[in-house]
Amino acid sequence: MPDLNKVDPSIDLTSAHEHQDFSVLSKVAVAIMVIGFLILSIAVFGPGAKYPKLFLFSSFGAIAFGSLAYTFLTYFLSPSGVKNNHITTSALTAHGWLAWIMAVGLTGFYVIHYWWSHLFENWYRMMDPLSFYVRGKQTEDWIFYGVLYTFGVLIMGIRAIVKYRHSRYQIIRTCMVIFSQFFLAWLIPSLLVYFKEPEAYVNYFWPLSFKDGFPLHFQSLLQEPSIMAKFLIFWSLGLTFIGTPILTYYFGKRWYCSWVCGCGGLANTVGDPFRQNSSKKLISWKIERWMINSVLIFIVVSTGYIWYVAATAGTLKINPADHYLTKSYGFLIGMVFSGVVGTGFYPILGTRVWCRFGCPQAAILGFIQRFFSRFRITTNGGQCISCGNCSKYCEMGIDVRSYAERGANIVRASCVGCGMCATVCPRGVLNLENGPREGRINKPVSLSDIINFEEDK
Numbered sequence: 209m210p211d212l213n214k215v216d217p218s219i220d221l222t223s224a225h226e227h228q229d230f231s232v233l234s235k236v237a238v239a240i241m242v243i244g245f246l247i248l249s250i251a252v253f254g255p256g257a258k259y260p261k262l263f264l265f266s267s268f269g270a271i272a273f274g275s276l277a278y279t280f281l282t283y284f285l286s287p288s289g290v291k292n293n294h295i296t297t298s299a300l301t302a303h304g305w306l307a308w309i310m311a312v313g314l315t316g317f318y319v320i321h322y323w324w325s326h327l328f329e330n331w332y333r334m335m336d337p338l339s340f341y342v343r344g345k346q347t348e349d350w351i352f353y354g355v356l357y358t359f360g361v362l363i364m365g366i367r368a369i370v371k372y373r374h375s376r377y378q379i380i381r382t383c384m385v386i387f388s389q390f391f392l393a394w395l396i397p398s399l400l401v402y403f404k405e406p407e408a409y410v411n412y413f414w415p416l417s418f419k420d421g422f423p424l425h426f427q428s429l430l431q432e433p434s435i436m437a438k439f440l441i442f443w444s445l446g447l448t449f450i451g452t453p454i455l456t457y458y459f460g461k462r463w464y465c466s467w468v469c470g471c472g473g474l475a476n477t478v479g480d481p482f483r484q485n486s487s488k489k490l491i492s493w494k495i496e497r498w499m500i501n502s503v504l505i506f507i508v509v510s511t512g513y514i515w516y517v518a519a520t521a522g523t524l525k526i527n528p529a530d531h532y533l534t535k536s537y538g539f540l541i542g543m544v545f546s547g548v549v550g551t552g553f554y555p556i557l558g559t560r561v562w563c564r565f566g567c568p569q570a571a572i573l574g575f576i577q578r579f580f581s582r583f584r585i586t587t588n589g590g591q592c593i594s595c596g597n598c599s600k601y602c603e604m605g606i607d608v609r610s611y612a613e614r615g616a617n618i619v620r621a622s623c624v625g626c627g628m629c630a631t632v633c634p635r636g637v638l639n640l641e642n643g644p645r646e647g648r649i650n651k652p653v654s655l656s657d658i659i660n661f662e663e664d665k
């Protein structure tokens with residue numbers, strides 16, 4: 209029998225349940241996690257370089273153990289799905305002081321890493337045992353960042369699988385995200401270095417990896433004697449010009465943005481607690497379209513210009529335009545936009561700032577999705593109770609409810625097909641589908657249509 213005197217803070221629409229109190233054990237799990245971060249912090253002041261294995265395994269081990277224990281106690285032992293409890297009042301999830309501390313901390317870490325990476329030298333030396341094992345050489349600055357990134361996606365990916373375990377789509381998608389980050393973005397590039405092949409992140413290609421479209425990239429790969437170098441040219445060009453249009457035609461942009469891309473992978477795992485913070489304002493939608501298309505135009509024009517300079521000079525070798533554009537793009541778009549604002553401000557601006565406002569890959573995929581794809585989200589308007597869960601948890605800031613209430617299909621360039629709107633809907637209103645293009649954009653049903661229909665009967 210439920211204890212009627214006990215206050216249950218749950219305001220879940222999906223699953224009213226008795227509040228289970230694991231607060232003591234959960235606090236122990238959080239404490240272990242914090243100890244892990246403390247060990248990691250101490251390591252950067254010197255001990256990490258002196259006792260690399262001890263600090264590497266104790267810090268990452270404690271963080272992993274504490275996080276997974278917390279996941280088990282908090283998510284596995286309670287009903288799956290989103291919990292709306294405290295989401296609009298918590299200091300972490302509702303722009304409170306904890307969110308700001310986290311944003312400043314993440315941003316500060318990224319800025320130091322970019323400009324003053326020598327300050328993290330002891331962390332790089334701490335990582336050497338792993339780096340020698342997988343890459344056959346000592347750690348460089350961005351390799352350390354890559355390990356943290358992959359570790360975050362792995363741990364928080366497990367959390368996402370447990371939290372959304374009622375949804376087969378979310379389980380399979382998150383497994384794919386982890387696979388993509390672990391194998392395509394970390395292990396394969398590391399092994400390429402180990403076997404003295406050109407280093408390549410095989411899940412990135414032009415225009416997201418803008419340098420892959422520049423003449424110098426082709427020149428350096430063509431100079432390599434190995435078969436692998438030739439294969440990487442074929443792989444990169446194939447994905448840009450053949451894979452992208454075909455896969456987006458059949459599946460929408462989700463095949464890349466929500467299944468393969470590391471930026472999307474980080475947003476859907478590490479960023480999951482903050483996905484509700486994406487702005488749903490109309491002005492954001494307007495800014496989004498201007499910004500993302502401007503970045504795409506910049507990339508296309510600058511790539512074309514560099515090829516023009518290379519063609520007129522008769523060489524693929526580095527030229528001032530190539531050098532200058534690589535540097536400025538790397539700083540403005542790669543560092544400031546995707547790094548500092550895109551990731552550092554997860555707790556404040558939501559998780560897909562980069563994907564939504566800046567990613568040139570998302571712009572191309574979105575264009576194909578909007579005008580040529582078979583993908584759409586269908587809505588069963590008659591079942592919608594206007595709870596707003598779908599709009600709240602849409603990381604791309606789409607007002608899903610406004611479509612659902614009118615029974616209108618959602619065919620939006622920005623939708624990354626994460627499926628979270630369907631996963632959090634308590635009425636099963638939304639469905640992600642690939643189907644014939646005819647009738648994809650349907651006529652919405654207005655309230656007056658319904659009233660007139662009733663009166664005509």
Ligand code: SF4
Nearest residue numbers: 602623624626627629
């Ligand atoms: S509309 Fe749904 S599937 Fe598309 S981005 Fe938003 S939550 Fe994800």
Ligand code: SF4
Nearest residue numbers: 592595596598612633
């Ligand atoms: S579509 Fe589902 S989640 Fe969205 S408002 Fe309607 S009932 Fe709520």
